[in-house]
Amino acid sequence: PKCEDFLITTSPSLSSGSHLVCSLVDRHPDWRIINLDNLDYCCSPRSLESVEDRANYTFIRGDVCNSRLVNHIFNTENIDVIFHLAAKTHVERSFETPSSFQRVNIDGTRVLLGAAHQARHQPQRFIYVSTDEVYGASLDQVFDESSPVRPSNPYSATKAAAEYLVQSYWDKYKFPIIITRSNNIYGPRQYTEKVIPRFLTLLQRNKKCTIQGTLPKSRHFLFVDDAINAFLLVLEKGIVGEIYNMGTSCEIPIMQLARELVTMVKKVPDSEVQDWLEFVPDRPHVDLRYPITCEKLQQLGWRAEVSWAEGIRQTVKWYQVHPDFWSDASEDQEQIQSQLEKAE
Ligand SMILES: NC(=O)c1ccc[n+]([C@@H]2O[C@H](COP(=O)([O-])OP(=O)(O)OC[C@H]3O[C@@H](n4cnc5c(N)ncnc54)[C@H](O)[C@@H]3O)[C@@H](O)[C@H]2O)c1
Helix, strand or coil: CCCEEEECCCCCCCHHHHHHHHHHHHHHCCEEEEEECCCCCCCCCCHHHCCCCCHHHHHHCCCCCCCHHHHHHHHHCCEEEEEEEECCCCCCCCCCCCHHHHHHHHHHHHHHHHHHHCCCCCCCEEEEEEEEEHCCCCCCCCCCCCCCCCCCHHHHHHHHHHHHHHHHHHHCCCEEEEEEECEEEECCCCCCHHHHHHHHHHCCCCCCCCEEECCCCEEEEHHHHHHHHHHHHHHHHHCCCCEEEEECCEEEEHHHHHHHHHHHHCCHHHHHHHHHHEEECCCCCCCCCEECHHHHHHHCCCCCCCHHHHHHHHHHHHHCCCCCCCHHHHHHHHHHHHHHHHHH
8 A cells, every 4th residue: 555644553662563663664754653552551662762753753642542532633644554553462461450451452443443434534554463362272273364263361352352343344344454463472672571571570680480380381472573574564465354364383382481581591501490480370261372374474475584593582682781671661650650640
């Protein structure tokens, strides 16, 4: 599609959103990138420092569920493309506060879709960034895009529900949506509640990596640069109405992940790695693994280019160079909250 203005509902916090914003601002000075985010607890505006003064970048602080705000944006800007990433994403928290996941992930998507569909200037693409967790767990079956959706936690259930909403706008109106379902994305700047930054942060504070439960869990990990290239390829060549799995064959058992990180951060011999592991009770319900195949995306020309060894090396190095990034961010968060309270 020919693009002028983008709206990205996203995340200064995160692995994916801030990297997507920065890549688009850098690579496409002729596109205007508008970033809508409410600066949730997992955010650091510092993740977007490198682009904040750029002429083609605008940040709007706001809630994706606020229909007045979202309608106003669509009626005053000429938005061609929407990448919808804003979400509540932490599985454990989704069991504690499922309603907030429903509100942001389902209602937020409904508000955004409705506003985009009714917009004065018709968008050319609405890309919904979903997750491979919608498939639920599998011990042997490899999921493709036509596999049944069986989410097994409130987070993935709300992502699946939002997918159905997005899909219905294609079915009913031929509104040009595309859905992506990606593996666990990792890389620099990821908030510390996700497993890789959690282990790294614990080790940096001389604490042990906490391994939840005793079952053999593993995850497929996708480096953030490869994820960004996949998003941009889906924008350029993806077929509207379609779903694309995004992932790698790089499956890492969580125990191996912890051992590798201990070796890299603590530089101890194999015989001492165990001293940095601690076994804790498991989470309420956790998928052991959810393998996917990405042939459809590969047919568009995508390959993951960053090996696990290289991706994890870059990630560990970033956390070593920026050990206080997320503790400073929580101070920023306190300031943001108190400014908010004063404004209310
Ligand atoms: N990180 C992964 O491994 C992964 C894998 C597959 C899919 N995804 C999807 O990619 C997207 C980004 O994931 P992440 O892990 O980078 O997320 P994250 O939790 O790090 O960031 C979520 C972002 O959404 C914003 N947000 C939350 N509520 C909002 C609201 N009401 N209004 C506006 N903004 C709001 C937050 O401020 C934050 O910046 C999500 O939709 C997630 O489901 C992530």
